[in-house]
Amino acid sequence: MLKQFIERPVLSTVISIILLLLGALSLFNLPIALFPDIAPPSVQVTAFYPGANAEVVARSVATPIEEAVNGVENMTYMTSNSSNDGTMTLSVYFKQGADADNAAVNVQNRVSKAMSQLPQEVVQAGISTQKVQNSMIMFMGLTSENEKQYDELFLQNYLKINVIPQIQRIPGVAQAQVFGTRDYSMRIWLKPDRLASNNLSPQEVLAAIKDHNLEAAPGRLGQGSKETYEYILKYKGKLNKNEDYENIAIKANSDGSFLRLKDVARVEFGSYTYTATNRVDGKPVAGFAILQTAGSNANEILTEIEKQVKVMETTLPKGVKPIIMYNSKDFLDASIHQVVETLVIAFVLVFIVVFIFLQDFRSTLIPAIAVPVAIIGTFFFLQLFGFSINMLTLFALVLAIGIVVDDAIVVVEAVHSKMEQTGMPVEHATMHSMSEISGAIISITLVMCAVFIPVGFMQGPAGVFYRQFAFTLAIAILISAVNALTLSPALCAMFLNDPQGEHGEHGHKKGFGARFFNAFNASFNSMTRKYIYSLKFLIKNKWVAIGGLVIITAASVFLIKQAPSGFIPTEDQGFVxxxxxxxxxxxxxxxxxxxxxxxxxxxxxxxxNHLWVAxxxxxxxxxxxxxxxxxxxxxxxxxxxxxxxxxxxxxxxxxxxxxxxxxxxxxxxxxxxxxxxxxxxxxxxxxxxxxxxxxxxxxxxxxxxxxxxxxxxxxxxxxxxxxxxxPQYTIDVDTDKANQLGVSVTELMQTMQIYFGSSFVSDFNRFGKYYRVMAQADIPYRTDVNSLEGIYVKNKSGEMVPAKTLVTLKRSFGPExxxxxxxxxxxxxxxxxxxxxxxxxxxxxxxxxxxxxxxxxxxxxxxxxxxxxIKTSGQTTFIFFLSILFVYFLLAAQYESYILPFAIILTIPTGIFGVFAFTGLAGIDNNIYVQVGLIMLVGLLAKNAILIVEFAVQRRKAGKTLIESALQASRLRLRPILMTSFAFIVGMLPLVWTQGASSKGNHSIGYSTVGGMLTGVIFGIFIIPVMYVVFQYLHEKMPSRKKKRLLKKQMEEELLAASH
Known part of the structure; x- marks a missing residue:
């Protein structure tokens, strides 16, 4: 089958070109986000109890709703906050993977069951239930140069009327969330002394306002009759101007005149609340956050928003300007730019390393071609599996650069070796090489992918994090394997020169390049001889190598226990x-x-740069x-x-x-x-x-x-x-005296709530939106405890009774x-x-x-x-050992042995030591990036071991002794192992150097992978051959194996005798 790809290079190139085209098309269609939906879904319930303090809100609003919501499907925990301004916010958190829309519906249904237990004022004010979007991509606002002309109240309502609707129509915008509740409101500032002097209670005033401020449907005249015309009857509707409210008749005087609202209150078109103020750089500001829908392209959304903002600037009132405090595009662009820059630098460094080892531009071009095919081709499968371009998938692609060249390097190096050893023409050398190494390539690919299989079993946000990384890497590795089995052999047959054409190439040249390569080869050959000499010593004195492995393993365990644990590093996003x-x-x-x-x-x-204060x-x-x-x-x-x-x-x-x-x-x-x-x-x-x-x-x-x-x-x-x-005051009502004077305690508390708290009266329409009418005592009537002296409550006989005769205030303290x-x-x-x-x-x-x-x-x-x-820490250890277990079983199936895979598995601690030694020296905690790098290194280190063990097994089957097999495999595989390993290491070096956006994640991955691969190679190339000799010996000593070999030998002898 593989021979077809060598003999039909067009077929091989077509496969790669199709992958490139599909990947390129997908690249422009993939959604872009800073991170995938890592945070678990949550639902927020918001309620408002005008005039109530935090304890009352918690007791009468939060508790009934919590009792009803508790235990809703897939819920993990819930938290509520009740404030002295009367607001209650309940946040309900759900398991990762739960459908946020269904969760919101389920919570809403539970809240509905609690409605009968809530105060009427709360129900009247309205209770909202909505899913929480965790994808803020922009935080901006409008600021004013002239506070007297355009204050925060104006700015916030200008936003809601003119800006927010336009922003919400942009495709991909999930929500434009305004900070603050400074909606317009018709404020009825009551004057208690005027009401008392006119024998009025605030309840009567509110009832009069409601009676005048209504929508009505009087009907029509002439319908169904024989008249020529029909006439629609319409009422003027709800009032929307100050003077309309001021002229509401509260009651008729004895002289025929009317007491109007303006006689007992001040009417103002003001704010719904006055609990917070916002400023940016000392100027008033109204701000809002823009949140992105799942699966949308953040860059496209933000580009469109920026266009809208430029258009909006031309229509803003004079002195009003937009200000952008946070734009995820800045961080995303900086991060993507850094990743792309890292990709380019890594590619160049990998190219240089491969060129130094292969010493031929044509040979170097073959693994270089593998990089864009694997990287770009991965985008097609990302779209197929519903992934996005985000920081995690981009990080995975950076890691992939140092990995996807491996298989192509192995192919090119094997063809070179075959031509040098046998003098075969390039096409024959390619075919023979592929017959020898195709098994190793498939094994390496399966092992590299197998380490990521257990990641699919991880739960929660960490599972999302790992899967984005792991599956992106696995896809790139699979594509690189396809390249190595199809495109790379075909390119070898096309590009490489026959051995006679390159024999002594550097020896006959006197340029700098030739001198450099000759010096490099001489040094490498000298190092190889010393390496083989050292191996002979270690194989002869196996306990030295085994003892060294035990020490490295113990040191690794010690470093792991000493390493501080972490989760997701906090990156520099440009604000504090x-x-x-x-x-x-x-x-x-x-x-x-x-x-x-x-x-x-x-x-x-x-x-x-800028300072926003709320x-x-x-x-x-x-x-x-x-x-x-x-x-x-x-x-x-x-x-x-x-x-x-x-x-x-x-x-x-x-x-x-x-x-x-x-x-x-x-x-x-x-x-x-x-x-x-x-x-x-x-x-x-x-x-x-x-x-x-x-x-x-x-x-x-x-x-x-x-x-x-x-x-x-x-x-x-x-x-x-x-x-x-x-500081608070506890109200103590003399109920006996209240009964004696005919005062209802309910009326008394309602009166105080209206005056000192505020009360929703009605609503009205203005600027195409609905706003509330709110009643409350004017500011001079509610400044301190002495304000109580001006408050009167009407008894059953219609007399005005001073509230201070019924109420005692006691100083107390409570929570905000x-x-x-x-x-x-x-x-x-x-x-x-x-x-x-x-x-x-x-x-x-x-x-x-x-x-x-x-x-x-x-x-x-x-x-x-x-x-x-905390939830992730236990999972990670389990997943790590499960990854090693998958690799072990895969190798056991390949070698048909439960013993021989230990020669590969037991060399993994050599890399683990480097991971925690380097991250420890760099002051990096054991975070999720380090853990992803660690799991990936399991596959990479196993790959190096496979290259030696696979070839040693072949030599052993060819009749070589154990030691000869190990030494030959080590000598022949040393160059590709060092080449692929150093290519990976230099590919990761740019991650170590980065600064600014995403640098902490880069450093975590860079230091862990560079350190792990460096020590894994330095120690591994000495320990792997020794482990092979030990476990191949044990494998062959197994009784069942002995019997099989004897039986096989006996059958061969019988067949030979029969043929004669």
Whole structure:
């Protein structure tokens, strides 16, 4: 069969050309994303209880909904946050692979069952349930040069009216999510003293507004009659102007005049909420995030958005400008550019190495052709299997460069050797060589692919990560094997010169190249002789080699245990996040004053490009509260940042500098590389109170626990934004007196809720959108506890009763935000490991401290990316050993022996030693990239061993002794082993050199693979022949084998006798 491809070179080239064409066509159709959908799906439920504090929201809204949702199909865990602004957000997380749309429907159905248990105000305000998109590709906004003319309220609503609808129509955009809830609203600012003097309750005012603000369908006249015309009757509909509301008649006076709304309230076309403010570089801003649909092309979407933004700029009001804070295209383009640059450099370096060994341009061209065929052809199968072009598949292709040339190199080198040894013409030498090495090529390919088979069994986000890597590599390797069996032999027969034409080629030339190659060959031949001499010594003294292998294995185990564990390295994406918390109870103005000081420090850093600040936002708990603030620092381009370039270093430096700011604690973070695992890097967990104790006790326990954590050397800092000391007043109602005066406690609480909380009245249409009408006491009537003196409630007799005669306020304290995790009150704790320690070290420290110091009834649950890291750690070890097991069984089937494969398998520790020695020296933790490289090295190291063992087995079958077989195989296979191994090593070197985008992933793969292959080759070429001699001897000593050989010999003798 293989002879056909040598004799029919057109057929061979057509196969490769078709693969190239299919790959090239697929390249332009494949979706592009930063990462595949690694994060597990999640669903968010949002509710609003106007005027309620965090405890009430948690008790009356979060708890019933959680009870209903708990246990929904495929759910893993859930977390809720209830805030003093009345909002409740429940996040429900599901198993990897669960359908997000079905999950959202199932959660919505569960929420519907809880509706009857919720306060009417919550149901009236509306409850939203939606799946969470984890694919933010852009974060941008509109900023104003003139705050008085165009404030944040205007900017946010301009966005929603004019910009967001246009963006959402772009193909591939899943959602354009606006930050903040500053929708327009008709604000009815009530004046309690005016209402009381006119004997009115706020409930009566709200009822009058509802009565006037409605849509109606009066019908039509003349329908079905004999009249000539029909007339449609229409009502003016809901009111949408300030003066329309101001003129609503509340009641008729005795003199025939009317008391109107403007007489008892101030009407303003204002904002729905006033809980947070946003600014960028000191100017008001309204921002939104753009999220990508699965399977779409991020680059195409972002290019189209950029076009729309340019068009939009021409229509924006004067002084309003767009600003892009985050564009994943920048990171994606930088990463792709770096990968492409690495591909080119790796290709050139591999070409040089192969050229040095083969010393002939034509010979070098054959493996060089294999690279584009394998790399480009892979894109066709990526599209076929539903993959995308992302950082993982691109990383895999970089790794593939050093691998896909291997098979072609083996073919070319074997043909060269055959011609030099036998003087055969090139075509005959090619045929003979392929008959000898085709089995080895197939074996190598099967082994390389077999190591990746167990990856398909991995679960969760790590499984997605591994599969993207592994299957891309496996496809490229399979294509390279097809090339080696079809195209490479045909090219050898076409390109290579007959032996007489190249005999003594370098010897008769006096140029630099000839001198270099002659020197190289002389050195290589000298090294080969020394190598064979050393091998003879080791084979004679097998225990030296075996002892060395034991020492290397022991050292590998030691290094693995010492290696800090990690998951996905945090890359430089060009920005840093930070969280600020001021003393409990701080007003938004006080928080603003503190963050202005922090702004000055941040803007003093040379690396700072733009600074976005959201006062009143707690992005750790995803809630709004005045004592908190969140910031987004866009960094300058990598080469313009000054001395500090790394975001982690910048974050650590700023954390130290900002500590001098009074009344504020600030923590700076790098943004997680993979979205959907929380907003901050480092580790994250929930401290649970299973005793249903007080919030104050939970705070005390949390602070004590954090104090113990901070004593550990592994922890740089750990913190929580939770505080139970938020100043509050507890309302104590004298119910006996209320009954005596004919006052309903319900009416009293509703009155206070309307005045001090706010109440939804109705809605109206303006600018083509619906907005809410909200009622609340005007600002001067709700400044402090003395405001209660101006509040009156109407009793059953229609008299106005002062609220202060029925209510006593007692000073108390409570939480700003109540967090619940899996039905228990909880606190979110975030932290960062110290330099030199990994998240795995920090996880162990947390577990040890929890075991030692947490009181009875308290527990903890890992969340976010930390949860996935812990789940993955056990899987990885299992998958690694399963990969080795697959390779073992494959080799056992090939050699028809359970003994001989150990000659190959036992040499793998030589590479493992190098992986952890090099990553340890480089300060790299045992992360997922290192683990992928390790699994790949199992196949690569087995490949080297197969090249020696396969040839030694052939020599043994030809009647050579064990030692002769081992020495001949080692001498003949040394050149291709070193050539392929060094080609791979130099192909990986560009990964070690990279800086900037994706550099940490590059370094993890680069150091691990270079180190593993280097030690694997240096030690392996000495240990593999010794292992072959040992296990081939044991294989032949097996009784069943002996009997088979004797029987075979006896049959041959009988056949020989019969023929005579």
């Amino acid at each position: 996040l930070y969280a600020v918390n001021t003393p409990p109870g701080s007003s938004l103005e006080r928080t603003h004053r503190a963050t202005e000081q922090i702004d000055k420090i941040i803007n003093g850093e040379k690396a700072t 006062d009143g936002m707690n992005f750790i708990s995803n809630s709004n509260a005045s004592p908190y603030s969140a910031g987004f620092i866009k960094l300058k381009d990598y080469d313009k940042r000054g001395e500090m370039k790394d975001p982690d270093e910048i974050a650590a430096t700023l954390t130290g500098k900002v500590s001098q700011v009074k009344d504020a604690n600030a923590f700076f973070f790098n943004f997680p590389t993979v979205q959907g695992f929380g907003n901050v890097s480092g580790f994250e967990f929930m401290l649970q109170d299973k005793t249903n104790g007080s919030f104050k006790q939970l705070e005390t326990t949390t602070q004590q626990f954090i104090g113990e954590l901070m004593k550990r050397p592994e922890i740089a800092f750990a913190f929580t934004t939770y505080a139970a000391g938020n 935000t109540v967090t619940r995790n899996n039905l228990f009150n909880a606190v979110t704790i975030n932290g960062t490991p110290k330099p030199g320690y990994s998240t795995g070290d920090a996880i162990k420290a947390v577990e040890e401290v929890a075991q030692q110091s947490l009181p009875r009834g308290y527990g903890y649950e890992w969340t976010g990316i930390t949860r996935e890291e």
